[in-house]
Amino acid sequence: MTTLFKPDETFRDDYRYANSEAAILRFPFPFGEDGYMYGVNMEPHAPDRSDGAFVAAFDVDEHYVAECAERAEALALEPGRCIVLPHMREAQWDTLELIMESLAADYPDHFALTRSGDDWHWINRPLGIDQPFRFGDETTLPHPPFEYIVRQAQGDFTLQDQRDGTLYIDGGIATTPADWSIAFDVGMTFHEWHGPVPLAHQAGVFDRALQYLMRVRYGHPVRRLNWTMTINPRLDTSPENYPIWGPDRASLTPATIGSKLFLRVELQTFHRLPRSNALLFGIRTYLASIDDLTRVPKWGRRLHRVIRDLHPDIAGYKGLTRYREMLIAHLAKFDDGAITSPGIGPDLTTLGT
Amino acid sequence: MIIDSQALTLRVAAIDRLSPDLAAVHLVAADGARLPPAAPGAHITLSLPLPVAARPLRNSYTLVAADPETGYRLVIRRAARSRGGSQFIHDRLAPGDLISATMPHNLFALHSQAKKHLLIGGGIGVTPLIAFLARLRATGARFELHQIAAPADLPVFAQLIDPRAGEPVHIHPGRAGFALEALLRAQPLGTHVYCCGPAGLMDAVEATAARLGWPASHVHREDFGAAGGEPFTLRLASDDRTIAVAADQTMLEALEAAGIDAPSLCRGGACGVCLMPVREGQPEHRDHYLGEDERREGRCVMPCVSRSRSPVLVLDI
Numbered sequence: 001m002t003t004l005f006k007p008d009e010t011f012r013d014d015y016r017y018a019n020s021e022a023a024i025l026r027f028p029f030p031f032g033e034d035g036y037m038y039g040v041n042m043e044p045h046a047p048d049r050s051d052g053a054f055v056a057a058f059d060v061d062e063h064y065v066a067e068c069a070e071r072a073e074a075l076a077l078e079p080g081r082c083i084v085l086p087h088m089r090e091a092q093w094d095t096l097e098l099i100m101e102s103l104a105a106d107y108p109d110h111f112a113l114t115r116s117g118d119d120w121h122w123i124n125r126p127l128g129i130d131q132p133f134r135f136g137d138e139t140t141l142p143h144p145p146f147e148y149i150v151r152q153a154q155g156d157f158t159l160q161d162q163r164d165g166t167l168y169i170d171g172g173i174a175t176t177p178a179d180w181s182i183a184f185d186v187g188m189t190f191h192e193w194h195g196p197v198p199l200a201h202q203a204g205v206f207d208r209a210l211q212y213l214m215r216v217r218y219g220h221p222v223r224r225l226n227w228t229m230t231i232n233p234r235l236d237t238s239p240e241n242y243p244i245w246g247p248d249r250a251s252l253t254p255a256t257i258g259s260k261l262f263l264r265v266e267l268q269t270f271h272r273l274p275r276s277n278a279l280l281f282g283i284r285t286y287l288a289s290i291d292d293l294t295r296v297p298k299w300g301r302r303l304h305r306v307i308r309d310l311h312p313d314i315a316g317y318k319g320l321t322r323y324r325e326m327l328i329a330h331l332a333k334f335d336d337g338a339i340t341s342p343g344i345g346p347d348l349t350t351l352g353t
Numbered sequence: 354m355i356i357d358s359q360a361l362t363l364r365v366a367a368i369d370r371l372s373p374d375l376a377a378v379h380l381v382a383a384d385g386a387r388l389p390p391a392a393p394g395a396h397i398t399l400s401l402p403l404p405v406a407a408r409p410l411r412n413s414y415t416l417v418a419a420d421p422e423t424g425y426r427l428v429i430r431r432a433a434r435s436r437g438g439s440q441f442i443h444d445r446l447a448p449g450d451l452i453s454a455t456m457p458h459n460l461f462a463l464h465s466q467a468k469k470h471l472l473i474g475g476g477i478g479v480t481p482l483i484a485f486l487a488r489l490r491a492t493g494a495r496f497e498l499h500q501i502a503a504p505a506d507l508p509v510f511a512q513l514i515d516p517r518a519g520e521p522v523h524i525h526p527g528r529a530g531f532a533l534e535a536l537l538r539a540q541p542l543g544t545h546v547y548c549c550g551p552a553g554l555m556d557a558v559e560a561t562a563a564r565l566g567w568p569a570s571h572v573h574r575e576d577f578g579a580a581g582g583e584p585f586t587l588r589l590a591s592d593d594r595t596i597a598v599a600a601d602q603t604m605l606e607a608l609e610a611a612g613i614d615a616p617s618l619c620r621g622g623a624c625g626v627c628l629m630p631v632r633e634g635q636p637e638h639r640d641h642y643l644g645e646d647e648r649r650e651g652r653c654v655m656p657c658v659s660r661s662r663s664p665v666l667v668l669d670i
Contacts, residue, residue: 040624040642087465097390115387117422161465164570170465211641212623218389219360219456222619274390277462 003110005126009066012073017233017287021351023062024292028053029344030225030265034305036314038200040208045223045269047106053267057102057221058153059284060110065126067154067176067235074175074236075151081238082147083186084159084171091159091171092146093136094273095280099149124152146171155267155284158182162214162277166190170278176235176285178228178264179319184239198313216279218272225344226266228318233262233287252323257330258291261323263303290330296346300334307331361388361397361454365446366424372509374431375477376443377417381424383451391419391457393484394547394575398455401438404445409453411581411601412438415480415549416457418487428513430477460576461547463488467571468543470496471536473558475528475550476503481575482549483513490517497521501531501550528554534561549575582637585661589613590632590669604656604666613670615656622658629656634666 010016019027048054053061074081084092100122103111112123118135129152133140141148150157150173158172167190174182185193190210191201200206216222230237231248252260269282294300307320308328315321341347363380370376382388391397395416400409418426432439446452461481463470470489474482479500489496502510504526516522525531537546537558546567548558555574562572587596587607598607605627608615618626622640631654638648640655647653654666 040619042621042624043618044620094390162462163464163466208623208641212619212621215621217456217458218391222621274395274457275392277392277395277459 003060003062003064005065006062007065007069009063011066011070011233011235015232015234017063017066019288019292020062024288024295024351025346025348026050026052026061027288027292027346028225028265028267028286029293029296029299029302029346030227030263031302031306032342032344034302034340035309036306037311038197038203038205038314040205040212042209042212042222042224042270045221053284053286054223056106057269057271058099058106058282059267060103060107060154064154068127068152070235071151071173071175075147078240080183081175082150082173083182084144084146085186088146088159088161088171088276088278091161091273091276091278091280092138092144094275094278095157095159096145096149097135098271098273098280099153103153127152147173153282155282157283158185158281159273160190160213160279160281162279165214166210167213167279169193172281174238176283177238178230178266178285179237179239179242181239196317198317199311213270213279216270216272218274221269221271223267223269226268228264229320230262230264230287231260233289235285235287237264249319249322252326254326254330257323257326258294259289261290261327262287263290263293290327294331294334295351296348297334298340298347300331301336301338302340304328304331304335360456363388363425363452363454365448365450365452367448368446371428371512372506374443375506375509376429376431378427378429378442378446379424380427380452380454387421388419388424389456390421391416391425392459392462393488394461394463394481395419395457395459395484396461397425397457399438400453401441403437403441405437408599408601410436410438410441412436415461415484415575417480417483419457419484428477428480428483461549461573463547464545464571464573466543467545468495469541469545470494471540471544471546472496472498473533473546473548473550473554474498474500475548475554476501476506478548478550478554478575479510479513480549481547485547486514498523499531499536500524501528501554503527533557534565537561537565537567545571545573547573582660585663586665587661588665588667590667595665598660603658604654604660608656617657620657622655625655627655627657628653630669632667632669634661634663636660636666637662 008016053059100113104113110125114121120133120135122131138144156174156176158169160167161170169185169188172182191206194206234245237245265286267284271280273280293303315324362383364383366381367379368376396413398411398413400411403410414427416425417428429439429442431443472482472485500510502524507524507526510524514522548555559572581601584600585598587598596607596611598604605615605617616626618624622642625642631652636651636654637660639658642655
């Protein structure tokens with residue numbers, strides 16, 4: 001796959017960010033029907049034949065180089081965005097191996113991994129990295145192995161240790177979080193870190209999801225989509241920096257909501273790690289403006305119906321309440337009442353204007 | 354979970370006869386590529402092409418050692434009473450043979466927070482302990498190992514465990530001299546016990562630990578999981594069609610193989626998408642979706658993981 005990277009994009013300050021037509025068409029639109037409620041919406045993470053977001057174990061798209069630069073900047077400002085507890089050492093190397101193996105297999109034009117015993121050689125052409133190192137010896141890498149490899153991947157990652165009949169979030173990086181903090185969550189159990197989510201606990205969603213996730217097997221990753229909304233294409237919507245981005249919610253007007261409000265979709269993947277038996281949780285964030293999405297007639301219609309009918313507790317939890325009515329009024333212009341097809345696909349191969 | 358028998362194709366590199374009843378089998382990737390690494394305690398399931406059986410026999414074996422480059426090592430005891438898998442390995446399997454296997458899967462993991470690891474093995478239950486021992490030696494974690502073996506087998510078990518000077522490793526000739534209760538009583542707080550061996554030994558460790566007040570979360574026993582089960586027959590109420598569900602196949606896979614349009618999502622008993630109505634028969638529920646009342650009523654079933662207690666299960670589709 002040939003991807004044209006856009007290294008000049010930014011996700012803060014001047015927000016130089018845009019989706020190409022191809023990026024819009026491959027956007028993982030999260031609504032398979034005209035409504036939304038929490039459920040256990042996990043499925044095998046099998047690569048599909050399209051060139052959409054499910055094409056690879058770890059999707060690399062046109063924003064790759066810019067997102068890696070954004071991560072480096074976030075870590076330079078706040079090194080505490082990456083925390084791994086000491087007993088997860090083996091899971092760190094597992095993560096490095098899984099991501100390197102997957103990128104090299106899925107994108108051989110961009111990445112290469114050669115191994116002879118513990119002497120490994122990693123090449124990342126888009127970022128200009130040529131790194132010989134010794135597997136298992138972190139003194140041969142410029143960063144600890146987990147941080148080293150997630151600096152070269154899009155999206156956040158957490159490491160779950162499986163013990164005592166639950167999962168503990170015992171490490172992770174969160175520079176693109178939808179309002180959660182690794183420093184706050186580290187060491188928590190599955191039910192603890194999901195504590196704030198409304199409605200889903202009572203429906204038993206987390207009990208079932210935990211049982212499912214504890215049974216995820218090596219070589220059989222699973223995925224789900226989650227979503228929220230963000231003003232401006234800002235990846236770092238962290239609680240640590242709430243004073244910077246929180247007030248933006250009050251800045252939307254009917255004239256700017258289409259270009260300034262972004263649907264923020266997380267492609268969440270869950271991989272069993274082989275040496276540590278830990279679970280790697282990938283949270284890959286995609287941003288598309290309302291203007292981008294309404295270029296797809298099906299998505300414009302459906303988004304209107306989903307936001308209009310959304311349970312108020314979910315709207316509140318996702319931070320939409322302040323601008324929800326303005327958004328519904330805007331989206332109503334794109335909903336002619338026609339029936340929408342099942343599934344998340346755009347039902348288009350090219351976009352109108 | 355998906356039953357996936359064709360994930361790895363392995364070649365038998367060597368078979369070492371350790372004793373008349375014990376063989377060490379060394380497996381490498383058939384194509385010479387790297388094999389997936391595995392955590393200590395992990396097992397693989399081999400598909401053994403028994404000459405007399407219509408379908409391959411699936412047997413799970415613990416990985417005694419797993420190195421991506423040098424391969425996997427199993428130690429297999431010839432079982433007198435068995436479905437023929439271990440006899441096939443002892444009598445028929447030869448270097449150069451190809452064999453298909455699942456990816457490594459771990460249901461018997463070391464606990465990351467244990468202050469001390471107490472390992473108890475009975476007979477061929479030594480296999481995960483050998484893998485644990487290698488890891489615990491490498492990390493410098495505190496451990497103690499007790500292996501019970503038939504007196505005649507003591508030398509071969511000593512060779513397999515290969516105790517180092519000063520290590521708290523004890524190989525007992527039979528159960529008689531093994532004082533389980535005293536051993537568990539003497540452990541420091543924060544110890545985790547891991548037991549692999551005959552069901553009677555594992556039950557005794559669990560029961561004794563419980564009686565002495567050990568938290569259940571500190572007691573671990575070997576588990577290969579229960580992906581398959583007894584074969585049974587499905588009947589569809591709409592057209593009386595019958596569909597056989599094999600021992601190593603899920604109900605959902607059998608329906609799909611028969612061309613039935615059966616929607617599914619997670620394929621692991623959690624999402625509820627594949628739920629099907631039951632007209633007759635007794636489902637064996639293995640999902641995490643149905644509530645207690647729904648299980649008791651038995652009027653629906655999740656075909657991705659659940660099976661049937663009755664020989665025939667009639668689906669209302």
